[in-house]
Amino acid sequence: MGVVIDGKTLSANIKADLAERVRSLRGEYGRVPVLTVILVGDDPASHSYVRGKIKAAAEVGIESRLVELDASVGEQELLDRVHALNEDDGVDGILVQLPLPKHIDSERVVSAISLEKDVDGFHPLNVARLWLGEPCTLPCTPKGVMRMLDSVGIGLSGCNAVVVGRSNIVGKPMAKLLLDANATVTVAHSRTRDLAEVTRRADVLIAAVGRARFIGADMIKEGAVVIDVGVNRDETTGKLCGDVDFDACAGKASYITKTPGGVGPMTICMLMENTIECFVKRKSR
Ligand code: GUN
Numbered sequence: 237m238g239v240v241i242d243g244k245t246l247s248a249n250i251k252a253d254l255a256e257r258v259r260s261l262r263g264e265y266g267r268v269p270v271l272t273v274i275l276v277g278d279d280p281a282s283h284s285y286v287r288g289k290i291k292a293a294a295e296v297g298i299e300s301r302l303v304e305l306d307a308s309v310g311e312q313e314l315l316d317r318v319h320a321l322n323e324d325d326g327v328d329g330i331l332v333q334l335p336l337p338k339h340i341d342s343e344r345v346v347s348a349i350s351l352e353k354d355v356d357g358f359h360p361l362n363v364a365r366l367w368l369g370e371p372c373t374l375p376c377t378p379k380g381v382m383r384m385l386d387s388v389g390i391g392l393s394g395c396n397a398v399v400v401g402r403s404n405i406v407g408k409p410m411a412k413l414l415l416d417a418n419a420t421v422t423v424a425h426s427r428t429r430d431l432a433e434v435t436r437r438a439d440v441l442i443a444a445v446g447r448a449r450f451i452g453a454d455m456i457k458e459g460a461v462v463i464d465v466g467v468n469r470d471e472t473t474g475k476l477c478g479d480v481d482f483d484a485c486a487g488k489a490s491y492i493t494k495t496p497g498g499v500g501p502m503t504i505c506m507l508m509e510n511t512i513e514c515f516v517k518r519k520s521r
């Protein structure tokens with residue numbers, strides 16, 4: 237049985253350190269960092285994620301504000317809200333929960349967030365800086381995965397890392413962070429020919445496909461490190477499950493993560509870290 241990299245425990249430890257940092261920032265600057273979350277519509281998964289973010293903020297001592305808007309909100313009204321938050325000196329981080337309703341251009345909304353308040357690291361200039369190797373706000377999920385790998389001392393230099401999934405939020409930035417750690421990176425996706433043959437070459441496999449238990453034991457190499465970014469709902473049990481068939485793969489992997497209790501809590505924890513970093517950068521300008 238491989239070692240389970242426990243995202244819940246690791247994130248609890250990091251949050252305790254962040255809480256300490258927030259206490260000292262309060263002393264230094266007279267207030268704590270403020271994160272504003274904009275949530276549009278009534279998608280249950282988005283509501284659940286946002287609840288998790290607000291709970292974590294409270295644990296760390298970050299002040300969170302929630303702006304809930306009806307699914308029918310116009311794009312211009314949403315943009316106006318973002319602009320107002322950009323101008324508000326008392327707001328340090330702005331997060332627009334994705335996905336947005338179809339009639340709203342998500343890219344336009346994300347681009348409207350002030351670069352210095354972009355706690356998700358989704359702003360095009362942050363993305364450009366990431367790919368140019370310049371200092372930037374890192375997207376929370378890939379950042380959290382790197383922290384998990386680091387927590388158990390996995391050496392990435394020269395290893396074969398395979399990322400399954402090519403989204404802007406996870407797959408692409410994940411590949412860049414692994415590349416920066418000197419891994420040899422392959423990005424596989426739904427059109428990849430003989431996917432199992434590709435994933436079986438992975439020393440480190442990152443699953444971010446969004447399909448329940450898609451990665452089976454036949455798709456991983458003996459001793460592989462398997463990180464599961466997926467959050468899916470099992471059709472029959474209604475329970476959350478990952479992209480990796482944990483029960484089938486745990487015996488073959490050297491290290492593996494679980495869903496829930498793996499990458500998810502780390503993503504939220506990195507959001508708290510990013511919020512603190514945005515606050516400090518603004519305050520020390
Ligand atoms: N939807 C799914 N993941 C994320 C995330 O990390 N940030 C935002 N803003 N929306 C998401």
